[in-house]
Amino acid sequence: MNPQDNRKHGAINPDTLAKERMTTWAIPASVLIMLATAALSLGIGSTPVDVLAGLGDWLTGAATPAALIIGDIRLPRTALALAVGAALGLSGAALQGLLRNPLADPGITGASQGAALGAATVFYFGLFPQLGEMAPAAAGLTGAGVALILMLWLAGSAQASTVILAGLAISTVTGAALAAVLNFAPNPYAMQELVFWLLGSVSERGLDHLVVLLPALLLGGLIIWRQRRLLVALTLGEQVAQSLGLNFARGSRQVVLGAALLVGASVAVAGNIGFVGLIVPHLVRPFVGYRPDRLLVPSALMGATLVCAADICVRLLPPGRELKLGVLTALIGAPLLFWLIWKERKQWL
Amino acid sequence: MAVIDARQLKTRGLDTQTLTPPPSLSAQNLSLDPRLHDINFSVNAGQILGIIGPNGAGKSTLLHCLTGLLPHTGRSHLDDTDLTALSPRERARCMGLLPQQTNSVWPLSVHDVVSLGRLPWGDNDTTAIANAMRATGIETLATARIDRLSGGERARVWLARVLAGQPRILIADEPTASLDLYYQQVVMDCLRTYANAGHIVIIAIHDLALAAHYCDQLLLLQNGVSQASGTPADVLTESLLSQVFGVPVHVDLTAQPPVVSARFHRPVA
Numbered sequence: 001m002n003p004q005d006n007r008k009h010g011a012i013n014p015d016t017l018a019k020e021r022m023t024t025w026a027i028p029a030s031v032l033i034m035l036a037t038a039a040l041s042l043g044i045g046s047t048p049v050d051v052l053a054g055l056g057d058w059l060t061g062a063a064t065p066a067a068l069i070i071g072d073i074r075l076p077r078t079a080l081a082l083a084v085g086a087a088l089g090l091s092g093a094a095l096q097g098l099l100r101n102p103l104a105d106p107g108i109t110g111a112s113q114g115a116a117l118g119a120a121t122v123f124y125f126g127l128f129p130q131l132g133e134m135a136p137a138a139a140g141l142t143g144a145g146v147a148l149i150l151m152l153w154l155a156g157s158a159q160a161s162t163v164i165l166a167g168l169a170i171s172t173v174t175g176a177a178l179a180a181v182l183n184f185a186p187n188p189y190a191m192q193e194l195v196f197w198l199l200g201s202v203s204e205r206g207l208d209h210l211v212v213l214l215p216a217l218l219l220g221g222l223i224i225w226r227q228r229r230l231l232v233a234l235t236l237g238e239q240v241a242q243s244l245g246l247n248f249a250r251g252s253r254q255v256v257l258g259a260a261l262l263v264g265a266s267v268a269v270a271g272n273i274g275f276v277g278l279i280v281p282h283l284v285r286p287f288v289g290y291r292p293d294r295l296l297v298p299s300a301l302m303g304a305t306l307v308c309a310a311d312i313c314v315r316l317l318p319p320g321r322e323l324k325l326g327v328l329t330a331l332i333g334a335p336l337l338f339w340l341i342w343k344e345r346k347q348w349l
Numbered sequence: 350m351a352v353i354d355a356r357q358l359k360t361r362g363l364d365t366q367t368l369t370p371p372p373s374l375s376a377q378n379l380s381l382d383p384r385l386h387d388i389n390f391s392v393n394a395g396q397i398l399g400i401i402g403p404n405g406a407g408k409s410t411l412l413h414c415l416t417g418l419l420p421h422t423g424r425s426h427l428d429d430t431d432l433t434a435l436s437p438r439e440r441a442r443c444m445g446l447l448p449q450q451t452n453s454v455w456p457l458s459v460h461d462v463v464s465l466g467r468l469p470w471g472d473n474d475t476t477a478i479a480n481a482m483r484a485t486g487i488e489t490l491a492t493a494r495i496d497r498l499s500g501g502e503r504a505r506v507w508l509a510r511v512l513a514g515q516p517r518i519l520i521a522d523e524p525t526a527s528l529d530l531y532y533q534q535v536v537m538d539c540l541r542t543y544a545n546a547g548h549i550v551i552i553a554i555h556d557l558a559l560a561a562h563y564c565d566q567l568l569l570l571q572n573g574v575s576q577a578s579g580t581p582a583d584v585l586t587e588s589l590l591s592q593v594f595g596v597p598v599h600v601d602l603t604a605q606p607p608v609v610s611a612r613f614h615r616p617v618a
Contacts, residue, residue: 100454229468235455236465236510239448243416244514245441245469290455 026287030301037308041078080202081311082304083213084270087262089303092277094224097231097292098255105278106263110147110170115267117174118143120181137212140268148260200271200326209269216265223258227251228293273326275333276303374549378423384410385573397550399564407573408553412520416446441469445516449523451507456496459506466513481512501532521552537563557609
């Protein structure tokens with residue numbers, strides 16, 4: 001429209017075409033990587049076992065040692081690691097999109113602290129005995145939900161910076177309450193057990209734990225998936241999202257609810273597995289053109305892969321006292337956080 | 350109040366004899382206590398309505414009421430359709446908002462930003478997106494990252510995002526703020542072309558000379574109250590502007606380009 005437009009722009013970056021192609025391949029590629037990691041996880045352990053034969057025996061109900069090792073130990077452990085990782089990766093991607101803050105993670109919102117407090121309370125005060133195995137998970141979900149509701153109530157209009165401050169406040173309160181629960185633990189062994197549980201692990205858990213986690217993963221994932229249009233519209237701010245006909249107030253509550261389900265269930269089943277929800281979306285973002293909606297599924301897949309890979313590392317470490325999975329992810333995740341902040345800082349220089 | 354000028358008739362290829370009334374937007378008694386009181390106006394397709402007034406006069410509030418972002422009393426109709434009764438999504442298909450300040454949190458590609466305009470329609474209409482990018486002259490930037498563009502280029506992208514939704518009413522809040530002379534003209538030309546294609550354009554604008562040149566109608570607000578409305582010649586008078594803005598104003602609408610500016614108290618040393 002401006003024939004004499006002498007202020008035309010430079011040439012198109014040649015990288016961009018390659019990037020378009022990467023976006024298309026993001027999901028199939030992450031599925032493949034995840035499956036490969038899962039297969040590796042089934043094959044690695046203290047005893048060498050024929051994985052396929054073991055799986056076949058387990059499925060047909062033959063009581064061979066291989067069936068026992070694969071079906072009762074490695075399969076639940078692998079499946080749990082994948083489910084926990086997917087829940088954390090997805091909730092991190094959703095919350096970062098909602099709060100429009102690349103440093104938001106489920107821990108920052110107070111959800112995981114709430115879940116830990118809920119589950120720990122059940123462990124030591126024996127609440128909900130009628131729920132049996134489901135009790136810590138149910139209490140974890142409740143804890144995460146209560147923490148998030150309190151946080152949103154405190155944050156009010158859900159302005160991103162207020163949400164983070166409110167989350168910090170709720171984290172502090174739940175952290176203090178958790179310390180009180182530890183303080184009044186019935187005996188030193190109980191306290192040690194609780195602390196180890198809080199450090200986060202997917203070992204010594206059965207398929208019934210998966211029964212708790214999977215519905216939460218599916219439901220939470222579905223709730224968040226339905227708000228993907230809101231998440232991408234929020235890239236341009238609340239006003240634009242609303243002017244595009246999206247209901248910000250309802251949608252943001254749904255995203256928070258979905259994230260609470262995911263984080264609550266995963267913390268309730270596996271304890272605190274830190275940094276996955278924070279780091280995974282950053283690793284995925286460049287491959288999906290930074291779009292918050294396209295980020296969701298690959299983040300879940302990448303989260304699953306990372307937690308599963310970290311669990312393989314835990315098993316490869318020399319036998320003795322097991323390094324807890326949550327400790328390992330924190331040890332790996334913390335330097336990545338340093339790198340993120342460094343990168344962020346350079347943008348302003 | 351709804352005046353159709355000759356330029357518009359020419360561009361739309363209409364004959365005055367066989368003219369049927371073009372679709373029009375009318376607002377009655379729009380109020381939001383205490384920021385806005387009983388605002389009335391009507392504007393026809395093909396026209397640009399400029400909302401002018403001092404800072405804090407309620408320009409943005411009025412635009413946000415129209416788009417349904419703020420609760421308000423009063424009605425607005427597009428022809429016979431009651432806009433206030435539409436669902437948020439139907440309303441979003443009908444009117445697009447270009448906010449005063451837009452920022453992209455994530456470094457999306459220009460194409461992805463523009464395609465956000467299709468969200469109310471739930472599709473990815475490639476023709477609409479391509480047309481919007483062509484109208485704003487950003488086709489060559491399609492794959493560029495938004496954070497690597499200059500402020501002027503970004504302004505075109507934000508405008509293209511709204512155009513991609515093909516709204517019958519385009520509402521822009523100070524679309525030329527913080528743009529240089531060249532991009533002010535680019536953006537205003539785009540809006541003029543969009544209006545000429547049979548759409549309604551409503552803008553809040555501080556640059557009264559630009560308003561005089563591009564707008565068909567003006568609405569002057571002060572403290573949430575309408576002070577005057579009509580053609581630029583009706584509204585942009587020295588006495589009215591001096592009274593509303595609280596500074597002596599010099600107006601010469603016969604000049605090319607029109608001049609509306611404050612008279613300085615004393616020369617700068």
